[in-house]
Amino acid sequence: MSPTTPPRGARRPTPWWARPGVMLPLVAGLAFATALFTPIQGDPRGGDPRLSSLSTGPLGARLLHDLLQRLGWRTERRLRQGLPTDAPDAIVAVLDPRVPLRATEVHAILTHVRAGGAAVLVAGAGTGALLDSLHVTVGDAGRAVPVAAARYCAKESILSYRPLWFGTPIMRVLRFTAPTAGEVTRFLEATVERAGKDSVVQPVLVGMPLGAGRVVLAVDGDVFRNDAMRDCAPAFDVAAVRAFEYARDGGPRPRTLVVFDEYHQGHGARPGTIRAVLLYLGTSPSGRLLAQLALAGVLLLLALAPRLVPPPPDGRLERRSPLEQVDALARAYDQVRATRTAAERLVRGLRRRTERGPVRDRRALSDDAWLARLAERHPVLAEPIDLARQALAAELTPRQFATLGPALHRIETTLTRSPS
Structure with a gap:
């Protein structure tokens, strides 16, 4: 037997890569280093998508609210349901509401404008009835036309990172489905390329008269978002201020009160389940029918159920034959x-x-x-x-x-x- 040959029955030594005491700490350290040094691929426009004046995220409108305050406007935030303000000469700001506007609320806003007020509206999923009333629809996307403004933008550093657009901003445009009653003022435009045809310039942010008041309408919420207004090159902040100045003027006195509708952004006291059920039972035809059937069932149960107090026996008069x-x-x-x-x-x-x-x-x-x-x-x-x-x-x-x-x-x- 060779001197290097181990004796029969002796256990062979376990290799290092098969030892749990060695491999488990090694794998744990490798996973920790990977998680520590791997770059995070986050969306720079992530976060709360609501165009709310309470949101400081990239997609919010807190910068617009603060800018108007700095320029002399008085601002309020409405957290209750209904017309955002009772002031007849206020500017109502309804910016891409997440809670759809009901027909009564659309009627209240338009009545407020026709009576001498103003409204700044951003189209969205919850403004279908409002766009129909204004005879406006959302068109194709186009490249924004630079705002003609005498302003100075600092030269960007090579290391600066602008995540919004690569080149000219892409904006959605609006189209009118019927002739307007007055002259339409354009504050922001975009060039729409058409296949086989010449490109056309269509509005993105406009102002128009309505009754005794004025309406400012945008179909792309990027006009008022925080990250877009911080960018110097598109000059969206200039277009936004000009739009609010248009809404301010045109009345017997300047409209200096801006009321942001935050209720339809999801803020404020929301109706609970009981409120929603009562609203359904009282306003919809099927709900009223269901309420009547439920009431009839309750009456039937009361009629058939045993009484807590037994009724007195019927009086019987004994009559002789x-x-x-x-x-x-x-x-x-x-x-x-x-x-x-x-x-x-x-x-x-x-x-x-x-x-x-x-x-x-x-x-x-x-x-x-x-x-x-x-x-x-x-x-x-x-x-x-x-x-x-x-x-x-x-x-x-x-x-x-x-x-x-x-x-x-x-x-x-x-x-x-x-x-x-």
């Missing part, structure tokens, strides 16, 4: 010798049971006349009929009254068996 009173009436009539009254009751019952067919007379006949007619029709009943007529006319003796019952029974038997 007329047959139980026969003996009592007989004794009473016998005590006062009321044979005529008893005879009248008996004859009346006989008439009710037998007055049918030719015997019935539509005319009102007295009991005596009825008995007389029976005697004419049935001569065999002359004797019992005479007794009955005598009982109706005069008082009978007890012996005679005892024979009245069999006499009336004979008359009834004959009449019920007689075919006529």
